[in-house]
Amino acid sequence: MNVAALSQAKLNFDVERIRADFPILSRKVHNKPLVYLDSAASAQKPRQVIETITRAYSEDYANVHRGAYYLSEKSTSDYEAAREKVRAFINAKSITEIVYTKGATEAINLVAASYGRAFIKEGDEIVLTTLEHHSNFVPWDLLRKATGCVLREVTVQLDGSVRIEDFAKVIGPRTKLVAVAHVSNVLGTVLPIKEIAKLAHAVGAKLLVDGCQGIVHAEVDVQALDCDFYVFSGHKLYGPTGIGVLWGREAILDTMPPYQGGGDMIETVAFAGCTWAGLPAKFEAGTPPIVEAIGLGAAIDYINTQDRVAVAAHEHALIAYALERLPEVPGLRLIGTAPGKASVQSFVVEGAHPHDLATVLDRSGVCVRAGHHCAQPLMEALGVSATARASFAMYSTQAEIDALVAALIKARELLV
Ligand code: C6P
Numbered sequence: 561m562n563v564a565a566l567s568q569a570k571l572n573f574d575v576e577r578i579r580a581d582f583p584i585l586s587r588k589v590h591n592k593p594l595v596y597l598d599s600a601a602s603a604q605k606p607r608q609v610i611e612t613i614t615r616a617y618s619e620d621y622a623n624v625h626r627g628a629y630y631l632s633e634k635s636t637s638d639y640e641a642a643r644e645k646v647r648a649f650i651n652a653k654s655i656t657e658i659v660y661t662k663g664a665t666e667a668i669n670l671v672a673a674s675y676g677r678a679f680i681k682e683g684d685e686i687v688l689t690t691l692e693h694h695s696n697f698v699p700w701d702l703l704r705k706a707t708g709c710v711l712r713e714v715t716v717q718l719d720g721s722v723r724i725e726d727f728a729k730v731i732g733p734r735t736k737l738v739a740v741a742h743v744s745n746v747l748g749t750v751l752p753i754k755e756i757a758k759l760a761h762a763v764g765a766k767l768l769v770d771g772c773q774g775i776v777h778a779e780v781d782v783q784a785l786d787c788d789f790y791v792f793s794g795h796k797l798y799g800p801t802g803i804g805v806l807w808g809r810e811a812i813l814d815t816m817p818p819y820q821g822g823g824d825m826i827e828t829v830a831f832a833g834c835t836w837a838g839l840p841a842k843f844e845a846g847t848p849p850i851v852e853a854i855g856l857g858a859a860i861d862y863i864n865t866q867d868r869v870a871v872a873a874h875e876h877a878l879i880a881y882a883l884e885r886l887p888e889v890p891g892l893r894l895i896g897t898a899p900g901k902a903s904v905q906s907f908v909v910e911g912a913h914p915h916d917l918a919t920v921l922d923r924s925g926v927c928v929r930a931g932h933h934c935a936q937p938l939m940e941a942l943g944v945s946a947t948a949r950a951s952f953a954m955y956s957t958q959a960e961i962d963a964l965v966a967a968l969i970k971a972r973e974l975l976v
Contacts, residue, residue, distance in 0.1 A: 573870035579955050581606040581862075592925030595960045595967075600745050600773060600904050600951030601929050602795045605859075609799060612858035616851045624850050625824055625841075639850050642857025643840075649860045650790065651781040652807050656839040659806040659813070660853055664772045665695040667791035667806035668739075670843060671768055672699035674816040675789075676737075682708030684736040687765075689714045689722055689751070690941045691744045694934040696770040700739060709736070716941060720747035721898035724755045735765040742774025742790075746933045746949065747896030748879065748904035750774070757786040766812065772796055776953070777875060777902040779868055782807055794852065798953075799859030803852035806843070813839050820845040871954045875903040878952045882961050889968045891976065895947050903952035906933075909968065911976035914948040920971035926964055 579585050582604045587594050596604060616638065622631035624639045643655045652658060661667040676699075680686065686700050690713055704711055712735070714726045731738060738760040743750050753769055760767040768789040771780060775792045782790045789812075794803040808816075818825055818836055822845035827835040836842045882905050886892055891910035909917060914930035921928055930948045932939045939945060950964055 572867040573874050575874065575955065575957055578866070579957075581608065582955050583607055583610070585955060589925045589927075590923055592923075595924075595926040595963045597950040597952065597956065597960060597964060598927045598929050599776075599953035599956070600796070600949065602801070603776070603798045603953050604955065605800070606798055606862050608862045609855050609858045613800060613851055613855045616854045621851070623847055635850060638854045638857075639848070642853045642860075645857040645860045646805055646807075649780075649864075650775070650805075650807055651783055653783065654810060657807055657810050657813065659808070659840040659843045660848055661791075661804045661806050661843075662802050662849060663793040663795070663804035664770060664791045665793075665804075667789075667804050668695055668768070668770065669699045670806055670819040671789055671791075671808070672703045674819045674843075675766075675812070676700075676703040676709075677706065678815070678817055680707055680709050680736050683734065684709045685712050685732070685734040686710070687712045687714060687727070687730050687735055687738040687740075687760075689740055690716045691720075691722070691747060691749065691935060691938045692739070692741055693745055693770060693772070694936070695772075696739055696741060696768075697937065710734070713937075714740075716747075716749070716938065717898075719898050720744065720749045720896035720901070722749060722751055724752050724759075727756055727759050731759045731763055731765065733763055735760065735763050737766050737768060739768040740770065742769050742771045742780075743777060743902045743904070744896070744935075744938075745773050745904065746906050746935050746938055746947065747898065748773075748901035749896060749898040750778075750900055750902055753785045753787060761786070773902065773904065778872060788812055794856040794859065797856070797859055798862060800852045800855040802849045803856045805856075810839060813843070816843075818842050818845070822846040824848070866954065874954065875952055875956075878956055878958065878961065879903040879905065881958050882950065882952070882964075885961055885965050886968075888965055889972060891972065892968065895942060895944070903956070904949065905951070906947040906949045908944060908947050909972055909976070912972055913975075914946045916975050917948050917968070917971050920974055921964070921967045924963070924967040924970070926967045928964070 620634045622635045624636040766788040769787045771792040790807045795801040825845040895906040918930035
């Protein structure tokens, strides 16, 4: 974005107006104003989402796809309307490509269990990067154990960036699938998805993108990204827990066997054998997360009422400010400084364990995450057992970064 566009975007953004939509942000913790800097773990929810969920349960609730009565029809139409909202949000071709899951983790497990078991054989290669979240690592390890396929690693640079040349070295004729994060949950690195798609498709491999962090910080157009699967969780996108999305190209989803069996995913059931419903029902066995899906639709409506360019500019300004201010803390080392990174910042402070830091920060009302962030291979590559991590959302402010820095300086005095 150029400077003129950035400053116009900033003019269109009023963080206090946004904060007023998030009731939890005005509460206190340990008698201190809440400074919530853990949105990468789960984002807070705007009033509009909370009210939609309350209304769905208190006025319009019944099971979906079953009843011939008003409430079930209303519940079904709200649930399916949310699917259309998801479709438009990521520019998928059709709602048949939008499979509801309980989160990104389940979506990746679905692809590994269904696509993986059907199409990936002994000796075939799956390419991952060192920075993958365990959700985009362990399902492939399970598949390796079941099939004898091979996991190949694309390594990460010291600043947290991932080089396309390194993908070019690892992707080859045996590659069947490339599975990468859109944005690293630890480093904030944004991966070059379109370029990775070109390399994967050149050898006939499929590309799965773990969009858990990516979809929060930028507009996602799955057709423009040219990936084959894109997954995300609703709770990081200002929506409820218990709902996520698997987007897949229809031509690929069509060839995949069901992941789970049960009600709603069948065409016929008989002792002689069962047949499956069409997409997306084939992958949605059992009573689905009805109100959660409706809540996700409300979160998407909420995001769509914002100027997304302005939100991105705000988050960009926040990470730039954090990168400038955090080094004022004596002994602090930033982890993840790749150019163009998203608003997620890991760090370590010499002599203070990240868990102790997080516990002391909590006493000042400051919430950060500490640990391996479900990215043990990355921790090993970085030579650390854990980091502390601050992550910012559309409702985060520069004043909260000031509070973080002040609390870190105090915590360090206590711990080191
Ligand atoms: N990362 C974090 O604090 P689920 O749990 O299914 O909603 O999301 C899993 C997941 C997958 N990929 C990425 C890139 C993620 O960041 C996450 C969740 C949280 O970083 C919880 S560990």
